[in-house]
Amino acid sequence: MVLVNDAGKSLTDCLVNGELSPFVRADDRALAFGDGLWERVAVVNGTPWWWQDHMNRLRRGCELLGLTAPSQSVLLREIQTVTAGRRQAIVKLILSRGAGSVAYLPGSDQEQTRVITAYPWPEERVRKAQLGVAARVCKTRIAVQPLLGGINHLNRLEMVLAAREMADHEEQEGLLLDANDHLISAIDSNLVLVFGDQMLTPRMDRSGVRGVLRGRIIREFKARTELRRITVDMIAEASEVFLCDVVRGIVPVLSVDGLELSPGPVTAEMQTWLEESRNRP
Amino acid sequence: MVLVNDAGKSLTDCLVNGELSPFVRADDRALAFGDGLWERVAVVNGTPWWWQDHMNRLRRGCELLGLTAPSQSVLLREIQTVTAGRRQAIVKLILSRGAGSVAYLPGSDQEQTRVITAYPWPEERVRKAQLGVAARVCKTRIAVQPLLGGINHLNRLEMVLAAREMADHEEQEGLLLDANDHLISAIDSNLVLVFGDQMLTPRMDRSGVRGVLRGRIIREFKARTELRRITVDMIAEASEVFLCDVVRGIVPVLSVDGLELSPGPVTAEMQTWLEESRNRP
Numbered sequence: 125m126v127l128v129n130d131a132g133k134s135l136t137d138c139l140v141n142g143e144l145s146p147f148v149r150a151d152d153r154a155l156a157f158g159d160g161l162w163e164r165v166a167v168v169n170g171t172p173w174w175w176q177d178h179m180n181r182l183r184r185g186c187e188l189l190g191l192t193a194p195s196q197s198v199l200l201r202e203i204q205t206v207t208a209g210r211r212q213a214i215v216k217l218i219l220s221r222g223a224g225s226v227a228y229l230p231g232s233d234q235e236q237t238r239v240i241t242a243y244p245w246p247e248e249r250v251r252k253a254q255l256g257v258a259a260r261v262c263k264t265r266i267a268v269q270p271l272l273g274g275i276n277h278l279n280r281l282e283m284v285l286a287a288r289e290m291a292d293h294e295e296q297e298g299l300l301l302d303a304n305d306h307l308i309s310a311i312d313s314n315l316v317l318v319f320g321d322q323m324l325t326p327r328m329d330r331s332g333v334r335g336v337l338r339g340r341i342i343r344e345f346k347a348r349t350e351l352r353r354i355t356v357d358m359i360a361e362a363s364e365v366f367l368c369d370v371v372r373g374i375v376p377v378l379s380v381d382g383l384e385l386s387p388g389p390v391t392a393e394m395q396t397w398l399e400e401s402r403n404r405p
Numbered sequence: 406m407v408l409v410n411d412a413g414k415s416l417t418d419c420l421v422n423g424e425l426s427p428f429v430r431a432d433d434r435a436l437a438f439g440d441g442l443w444e445r446v447a448v449v450n451g452t453p454w455w456w457q458d459h460m461n462r463l464r465r466g467c468e469l470l471g472l473t474a475p476s477q478s479v480l481l482r483e484i485q486t487v488t489a490g491r492r493q494a495i496v497k498l499i500l501s502r503g504a505g506s507v508a509y510l511p512g513s514d515q516e517q518t519r520v521i522t523a524y525p526w527p528e529e530r531v532r533k534a535q536l537g538v539a540a541r542v543c544k545t546r547i548a549v550q551p552l553l554g555g556i557n558h559l560n561r562l563e564m565v566l567a568a569r570e571m572a573d574h575e576e577q578e579g580l581l582l583d584a585n586d587h588l589i590s591a592i593d594s595n596l597v598l599v600f601g602d603q604m605l606t607p608r609m610d611r612s613g614v615r616g617v618l619r620g621r622i623i624r625e626f627k628a629r630t631e632l633r634r635i636t637v638d639m640i641a642e643a644s645e646v647f648l649c650d651v652v653r654g655i656v657p658v659l660s661v662d663g664l665e666l667s668p669g670p671v672t673a674e675m676q677t678w679l680e681e682s683r684n685r686p
Binding site: 149154156 | 416419421426429430431432433434435436438440470471497499501502504505507508509510511520522524545546548550552553559560561562563564565567569572584592593
């Protein structure tokens with residue numbers, strides 16, 4: 125029996141069901157069907173940012189898929205274990221329905237699999253993003269699926285196809301339309317259009333992922349934020365456009381499909397707000 | 406380091422990249438994104454049924470996802486290895502883009518992962534299916550996604566949700582509608598409606614999996630088979646309805662949502678044809 129299938133690449137700092145291990149069973153349902161959820165968490169000195177928001181999204185996903193939300197204290201302890209010795213890290217948490225059943229219908233005795241992995245903080249990528257990015261609208265469309273809209277599940281082939289499409293272009297960011305010509309998000313961050321001091325962000329009830337930072341902005345700036353169906357032509361009318369995600373924070377969009385945009389006061393205000401709320405104890 | 410995460414369940418007869426192993430890396434992209442393809446193959450005395458059809462579908466999937474189709478001779482040898490000593494078995498073949506990249510964009514040096522697992526032949530389930538099944542139309546809808554339509558990819562949460570929905574009902578089979586009210590298939594088999602001696606089967610260009618047995622029927626009975634958009638009300642007008650897949654073969658549908666149907670001469674003809682073509686050398 126060979127236990128290391130790909131010895132050339134290392135995978136340290138990975139806990140599988142609490143045990144230090146770089147392996148999962150080959151019949152895990154995450155592998156077979158994408159039957160599970162994930163969270164990407166920014167961790168500083170062992171403490172995850174916006175922990176409760178991640179846990180709320182995970183719990184909502186568990187409800188929709190019929191999974192059991194893992195114990196928060198167990199997750200927190202495991203995150204501290206994998207990030208020990210690092211000031212800042214990204215932790216990827218995968219929750220799968222588990223191994224051992226080959227049919228679509230899960231077994232009644234499924235034991236869930238949880239995989240917690242630490243990755244280096246992408247300092248340079250985060251720093252660059254603050255200066256802004258060029259974007260284009262991807263040809264790859266996101267399917268409309270209200271049963272899975274908003275949650276962070278493991279069926280992400282569309283995002284992989286979009287990322288592959290973007291590799292052929294100069295722009296760093298791809299914006300995604302759904303099948304109804306509504307803008308949903310960028311490939312791994314959410315989208316906000318600014319009109320004066322109002323912020324519009326796409327509804328996530330039919331596809332896309334409800335990002336944690338997006339959720340924070342919606343709650344913090346309730347009176348100024350609106351969830352809307354957003355079309356491409358609204359970009360030309362917007363005074364500012366930015367992206368947001370828990371790793372890079374607020375990312376100004378400098379252009380979309382060659383149309384130039386200038387980051388303005390609301391984007392700057394959000395960057396300042398984020399900086400301050402991160403530094404608050 | 407713990408190498409067995411779930412020692413209670415055994416997973417034998419599994420080859421990962423040609424090595425006897427029940428494990429894949431925890432950062433495999435099949436686990437993270439469902440970034441890959443699969444085939445479910447019926448194997449008798451070490452020989453896969455309809456091998457070329459499986460390989461054609463796999464190759465088509467590889468083209469759409471940008472994967473490299475594995476060597477057929479390697480796969481055949483591995484199938485013989487995992488089924489050694491069994492007269493009849495199901496082999497599940499998973500082809501993943503591989504381990505080691507955490508972003509949606511695959512690394513330029515991805516080494517694909519192939520998992521080949523043998524499962525017991527479900528004798529009893531196959532025998533029962535010949536007698537017919539009761540079906541109902543699922544509430545779970547399949548999203549429309551032309552980029553992935555027809556191929557057998559690993560993003561199968563919709564099927565899992567549909568199977569979970571069916572667990573609450575008496576009927577054995579769930580029929581799936583897409584978002585446009587078109588019938589696509591059953592949960593793990595294809596659907597054929599019979600009108601006189603004509604057979605209609607749903608188009609698979611926007612969702613669903615192009616089943617290998619369905620493909621055989623279309624080619625073998627070209628003049629009598631039509632690919633169509635099919636709606637639920639057409640079931641009431643059909644003279645017969647059957648399902649087909651490579652494990653259970655031709656499965657008569659005895660009722661849909663309580664509407665009784667009777668298996669007729671075309672279903673019987675297909676069962677006989679299948680029996681004969683399987684026994685042909």
